[in-house]
Amino acid sequence: MDKKSAIFEAALRLFVEHGFHGTATSLIAKEAGVANGTLFNYFPTKDELVLGLYAAIKQELTEYVRIHTGNAEDIRDFMRSQFLTSLFWALDNPLKFHFIQQFHTSPYSSMPNASVDAEQTAYHTKIIRAGIKQKMLRNLPVDFIISLVNSHTFGVFQYLQSKKLSKAEQHKLIETSYELLKKMLE
Amino acid sequence: MDKKSAIFEAALRLFVEHGFHGTATSLIAKEAGVANGTLFNYFPTKDELVLGLYAAIKQELTEYVRIHTGNAEDIRDFMRSQFLTSLFWALDNPLKFHFIQQFHTSPYSSMPNASVDAEQTAYHTKIIRAGIKQKMLRNLPVDFIISLVNSHTFGVFQYLQSKKLSKAEQHKLIETSYELLKKMLE
Amino acid sequence: MDKKSAIFEAALRLFVEHGFHGTATSLIAKEAGVANGTLFNYFPTKDELVLGLYAAIKQELTEYVRIHTGNAEDIRDFMRSQFLTSLFWALDNPLKFHFIQQFHTSPYSSMPNASVDAEQTAYHTKIIRAGIKQKMLRNLPVDFIISLVNSHTFGVFQYLQSKKLSKAEQHKLIETSYELLKKMLE
Amino acid sequence: MDKKSAIFEAALRLFVEHGFHGTATSLIAKEAGVANGTLFNYFPTKDELVLGLYAAIKQELTEYVRIHTGNAEDIRDFMRSQFLTSLFWALDNPLKFHFIQQFHTSPYSSMPNASVDAEQTAYHTKIIRAGIKQKMLRNLPVDFIISLVNSHTFGVFQYLQSKKLSKAEQHKLIETSYELLKKMLE
DNA sequence: CATGAATGAGATTTCATTCAT
């Protein structure tokens, strides 16, 4: 499974730098240190490589957040933890987080693969509904809240990427961001 | 200048649907109803077509907002107007607004052309600084505020696109979105 | 006839620099300061431009040599004068002389146009035959002698082009070259 | 390395017949019996094909002359052998010799690749200097002598190409040519 | 599984030439 990882790693780097169509599979193979044809042993199609990479990254993020979110006794704590953890992960994995964005604004996002995201959306929906019921969140359409939280997250991430801040400053800003989000939605 | 418009129109539609690299210049030409070579009379390079299209669209949006923003006596009114007008324009020109997003998450955005955006950013910076001084905005880094406003705008737009709402509902939601934004930043 | 000259001039310069096929007619037109289509009023075809340019240059050289060769009383003087005058002209018109060479090693030289050169060859043949009869030239095939004289001329020209010599040095070398040629052929 | 040879062979034939720019890479590929893209596996660029072909041919000629020139005890024998061998090779490989000429009068000859020729020129320079010192050659600039020898060689070759002579006649003429050259330069 | 040469459809770009004004 070592070669697969090497391919993923190279693909991630190159996709972020040159875009999906702008990156040749032969280049990915070369950078991954494998032969041209080897790549197609693991991914019969370039599309499947893109989709597979997205799935892997999304799962990694989900897993990370799930593990670090602690036992979600309180819904408020839970949401706070979700938000903060996501951004901490993003800071440690900027390419991957960038890739997720890139994927979403690309034509790939409307391919038959959504299964990955659907599950998570359902999960988030449940949380938010509970939050609304407990009056911790405004009574707004759930999808709308999800949109706002997501875009807020990306906005914060982009700002962090564009500035050279120390770890402490970064964490402080992420905390502040959460306060702002909370204020907006409660 | 009719052919240039036809090329822009076709390019916009196809870029949004298939991405930059996923769209062949020959297809753009065909859809625009011009010969293959004609496209290259107007844009010596595919890259220049993309860049030119972005510049044109950005200018159109800026112009529109400038005209419809009224006499910006009060800063609060001014910001409200900017936000609402941008989203109204986005609703009327969803492809163009989508294109702007697409452009920003693509490798094109780091090409030597930024001049278009630089001017606007300078303008926004001035407004926000004034807002902070007048205690209408929290004392946060100006760039940070810009990031948040932008991502909020895109989030609202994406939500609106994904739902089939009536004009009235759309406008109501945009108003609400502004209230949320204001609450977050004041 | 001013535009025709402008076209010739630009074409000459560009052909020498980039080759025949490497030079676009549109570029020739631009450098000549005429519109794209104008070129095709004077030369219905790019090929006819090349051929026409060659004919014009060849005629210019012939004319020049004819005028400056003096009254060819003595055959020996005559040959000397021909050789020297050709090279003097070449020094004053390096691009044109280079073009002649270029033309000869190109596929154009085997196009139906030879008429220009045929006449001159006939003329040279007569002289050389006389030279042989008068024992001033070795008894070698006339064509062979012509080949040797031509290549000698080009060789001297190329050497002169590659060195930065003063007028005096150039002329001295040309004189020497003639002595060498004479020695070889007598 | 069989395909590379096939490409070289086809390219040589077509370049000589139609010129560099006049020959489409697709035609070369077809005549070589390989796929269009295969050509670009071997030569990433048409220019590199031309340059590579020149380098290969030049090396072949050099090698041939080196091998057949015998142990160059006497400088006079050596020069004679060089001249004759070059022309014998040219007679056996007319296309290749023509190609060399074609290359030299083309814009390619001023591309960054001269390294191939530089070495040989250095070698020839040494020989000629020795010849001058031993009074076997006139005291003329070395570069000048090289120019004259080269152009003489090409002149003889061109004459041989234009006539249908028997092997014996050809060889006799080459011998004569050398006598002429010697007479001119001693 | 791994390799990498080979493929050929397709992409971008060029350019001689035409033609309405």
Added chain:
DNA sequence: GATGAATGAAATCTCATTCAT
């Protein structure tokens, strides 16, 4: 004649994919 926008065939080059080894 002069113009230059328009044309579209053709050229160079790319790249996802295959397959024999």
